[in-house]
Amino acid sequence: MAKGITKRSEDYSRWYLDVIAAAKLADYAPVKGCMVIRPNGYAIWERMQAELDTMFKESGHVNAYFPLLIPESYLKKEAEHVEGFAPECAVVTQGGGKKLEERLVIRPTSETIIWSMYKDWIQSHRDLPILINQWANVVRWEMRTRLFLRTMEFLWQEGHTAHATAGEAQEETLRILEIYRIFAEDFMAMPVLTGVKSEREKFAGALQTYAIEAMMQDCKALQAGTSHNLGQNFAKAFDVKFQSEEGNLEHVWATSWGVSTRLIGGLIMSHSDDLGLVLPPKLAPLQVVVVPIWRGDDEKSSVLERLSAITADWKGKFRFRIDDRDNYRPGWKFNEWEKQGVPIRIEIGPRDLESGEAVLVRRDSGEKERIPHDRLLTEIPTVLQQIQKDLFKRAADFRDANTHTCDDYDDLKQRLDEDGGFYRVHWNGKRESEERLQNETKATIRVIQTEQSEKGSCILTGEPSERRVVVARAY
RNA sequence: CGGGGCGUAGCGCAGCCCGGUAGCGCAUCUGCUUUGGGAGCAGAGGGUCGCUGGUUCAAAUCCAGUCGCCCCGACCA
Structure with a gap:
């Protein structure tokens, strides 16, 4: 672990x-x-x-x-804007050892x-x-x-x-x-x-x-x-x-x-999971890490030699690195790159030289697969794409499984406490009910999907509602 | 701003109650052996114990103050 x-x-x-x-x-x-x-x-x-x-x-x-510095008076020109941002502004009052004529706000936006x-x-x-x-x-x-x-x-x-x-x-x-x-x-x-x-x-x-x-x-x-x-x-x-x-x-x-x-x-x-970071291939700075394995200098040079032949035409196809550091052992490297979320790990050792294969390990699923050297170039991009797709699907399934429709306020309160997740509820569109919702449940209205409509009655007040809104506790 | 916790080696911590040579693990450095899931052995380096003041022959340890950070809540991208 x-x-x-x-x-x-x-x-x-x-x-x-x-x-x-x-x-x-x-x-x-x-x-x-x-x-x-x-x-x-x-x-x-x-x-x-x-x-x-x-x-x-x-x-x-x-x-x-x-620029970073904004005259304080600028911020005050739009009424709502200043009200929203003034409390969280850092203000420069001094410069060059002198008090400033006009204070300068460090931009909050x-x-x-x-x-x-x-x-x-x-x-x-x-x-x-x-x-x-x-x-x-x-x-x-x-x-x-x-x-x-x-x-x-x-x-x-x-x-x-x-x-x-x-x-x-x-x-x-x-x-x-x-x-x-x-x-x-x-x-x-x-x-x-x-x-x-x-x-x-x-x-x-x-x-x-x-x-x-x-x-x-x-x-x-x-x-x-x-x-x-x-x-x-x-x-x-x-x-x-x-x-x-x-x-x-x-x-x-x-x-x-x-x-x-x-x-x-x-x-x-x-x-990410309990082993560390998991990155989607499209955003992973490093998509593939190759961990060569050897015992002794002879094996090291033959593995690395074979490896440089195999990876010769990888450049520009995907972002990879050969981790040939001598001061760390393979197990340490596996762990290190897992924590850093590199989507694919390739292992190549003496055994693979004989069989002409390499071991490909997916970070997202942990699946291991043996792949012939000459197929790596085409297989790796395919697997990267697959990981990208699978990560999205897993996240989407998770979200959908934790998105619920709810019409009873007491039920909503209880489920927010017990399960969390998104709740599609009817709302009368009024600020007071939204405030009450937040005070009583710590949840807020996350989005109003205006393209959807469904008549109903507000979960708090029973008043008419045009559509469901998504309610959740948020970061 | 409320509640809780913590400041001791680069990181994680013990020591504090009961004052008396500052320790452990990881990391680092050197050497040898290792290498398919976090290596082993031997040796080495590294500290104004957050800060200020007080008590004392003597303070990481006791007392007072102070600063900082982290975590949990309220507010916010």
Whole structure:
């Protein structure tokens, strides 16, 4: 059994932290609530960035960079926004040994500074749309932190777009939501629900917030990405107008959207097991590790020689590494790479040289298979694809098995306590009932799937309801 | 902000109650033997015991204060 990793069934939260430590993904920093993202963790983030960035660019977005420090007055320009973010802002009051004339906020998000610039950049409908994304760090002063899921400083991408019409802004909001869904499901192998957030849960300053919502292995919900339709709120706050084709001055329509290093937390909690990290092949920085086995120098050189012939044409086909370190024994290496979540391990030793085969071991299932050397090149990509598919299916089956329909409030309370999971319940759409739900059950409305409709009566009040909403306890 | 826990070698901990040469495991370094699931033996290096003050001949240990971090709740991506 894995040394140093608490079992999920014993203490899920401890397990999560143990997996991160064992896989060397992150470390605690000297400052409370801050983390160091170690090379193994950062490599995953880089994989995520690469895939997302490609999708953003393919859909017409460009990258830019706006500064970390924002004049405090900017944050105050949008009423809801300041109310939402002010309490969690870190503020710089001093610089160069002097007290500052105006205090500077370390960005908790960049809408305000970006819209202050858009004001100068937008005059005519010909300047629109602006489709800018930035990869950046932000700081939010959180009371309770957790590696990757909630840290004081985190890395993310934030898209900020400006449009001529409400319709275009809405289209953009949904286009990004779909990109997030595809990324979560196809790359992270993490099934998500998409939908709109309730008034209470929406972004401070948005008209509407859309989100992708996943279920972790402890049956809790994780909001994994958000896409906001900001309407004209920020354009009005920063006085950003454009002259339309008809010659009228109109306020610009906006969206913003983001995913963060929280995704890594979601990735861990979707697939990993009691042996450590499990990574979906598409995001695994290392997809295949080859562990050669030998006794003595003669065997070592013949195994390695054969290995370099076998792997000669692997380059560019998948990401692999030959672990020929002499100071560790095979068993140690098996364990090491398992903890780090490498999807496939290939073992090649003297026995395999004779038989002309190699042993292929899947990280997700532990299955072992003997494969002839000349078939490895074609077999490995196939198995990688299969692992990717199986991980998604396993996660989707798990989520579906833990998603329930419920019409009785007492029953809901009890089941949330006992089983957790997602519950499809009727809700009257009112803020008061949502608040009551949260106070009494610690669960919140995760998503409202507006495309579905089903008449019923609110689980709390009995009042009419247009559709079921998904309720769960969340991270 | 409430509750709990912990600060002693890089990591995990014991020692503290009952003051008297700072220890164990892992890791690290050297050598030999090993290598198909976390190797064995022999040797070695590594510490202002979180910080400040007090009591004492003597403090990791007793007293007072202080700082920090982690975990669990409320709030949040």
